[in-house]
Amino acid sequence: MRKEVGDISLLVNNAGTAKLDGVMSQSDDTTKKTLDLNTFAPILVSSLIIKVTKLDIKRQKKLL
Numbered sequence: 348m349r350k351e352v353g354d355i356s357l358l359v360n361n362a363g364t365a366k367l368d369g370v371m372s373q374s375d376d377t378t379k380k381t382l383d384l385n386t387f388a389p390i391l392v393s394s395l396i397i398k399v400t401k402l403d404i405k406r407q408k409k410l411l
Contacts, residue, residue, distance in 0.1 A: 354403075355396055360389045 363385050366373050373381070 355399065358393065358396055360392070362388065 364381055365385075366377060366381065370378070
């Protein structure tokens with residue numbers, strides 16, 4: 348993928364969801380899906396980007 352789009356220089360998280368009728372009326376499954384999308388997905392994506400960036404830095408230092 349990197350060959351197609353290049354290096355990652357910016358992450359914009361514009362995904363999110365909310366149920367309009369309130370938390371108390373949500374099922375456990377809906378609450379879990381909301382938390383997964385709104386909280387855990389950005390954390391996981393950020394973590395992956397940090398890992399890739401750290402690897403890139405190590406590779407660049409070896410080239411110097």
